[in-house]
Amino acid sequence: MDTTATDVSFRDAADADVDALVALVESAYRGDSSRAGWTTEADILQGQRTDPEGVREIIESPDSRVLTVEREGRIVACCQLEHRGEYAYFGMFAVSPTIQGGGLGRTVLEEAERRARAEWGVTEMHMTVISVRDDLIAWYERRGYRRTGRMTPFPYGDERFGVPQRDDLQFELLVKPLG
Numbered sequence: 001m002d003t004t005a006t007d008v009s010f011r012d013a014a015d016a017d018v019d020a021l022v023a024l025v026e027s028a029y030r031g032d033s034s035r036a037g038w039t040t041e042a043d044i045l046q047g048q049r050t051d052p053e054g055v056r057e058i059i060e061s062p063d064s065r066v067l068t069v070e071r072e073g074r075i076v077a078c079c080q081l082e083h084r085g086e087y088a089y090f091g092m093f094a095v096s097p098t099i100q101g102g103g104l105g106r107t108v109l110e111e112a113e114r115r116a117r118a119e120w121g122v123t124e125m126h127m128t129v130i131s132v133r134d135d136l137i138a139w140y141e142r143r144g145y146r147r148t149g150r151m152t153p154f155p156y157g158d159e160r161f162g163v164p165q166r167d168d169l170q171f172e173l174l175v176k177p178l179g
Helices: 015-029 032-036 052-060 104-120 134-142
Strands: 009-012 064-071 074-084 087-095 124-130 146-153 170-177
Touching: 015 032, 015 052, 015 064, 015 074, 015 087, 052 064, 064 104, 074 104, 087 104, 104 124, 124 134, 134 146, 134 170
Parallel strands: 087 124
Antiparallel strands: 009 064, 064 074, 074 087, 124 170, 146 170
C-alpha cells in the first residue's frame, strides 16, 4: 500500500509558512527541480510562479485559505481555496516533485473539495489551467472536472506570473459540480 497519500496532515497555512510555500510551488513548476515531477511548466514558462507577497495575500484574505499538507513536519503539498459565492476557486496546487505520482495530489484535491462543500456550502469547484497542459487537464478530467472552452488571456509582460517561452498561452476554465 502506498503511504504517500495517507501519512499526511492538513491545516490552514499561517504567515510563518510563506517562505516554505513559495519554495514548494516554485519547485513543483519551475526550473530543473520541477523536472523530477510531472507537473513541471519549465518548458513553457521560466521565472517565478509565485512570490511571498502573493501567498501572504491569500493567507490573510477572509475569503481564501492555503490548505497546507505536512508529512513528518515538512510541507509537502498545498492548494489555494477561495470562496466566490456559489463556487470555490482552486489554485496554487503543488505537490513536492520528488513524491508526485503516488496519489497525494488526488488526496489533496478530494480534501479541498470536501472542505469547500462543508465549510462554504458551494456547489461547484472552478480552476484555470494553462490550455496547452494536456496531461494536467486530462488528470483533472479523470477526477470529474470538465473543460468549458472559456479562455482568459495569459498575462504576457507581467513577470509575476512567469516568463513565457511561447506565444500561445491562455487559461481554460475547468469546472466540477460538488455533490
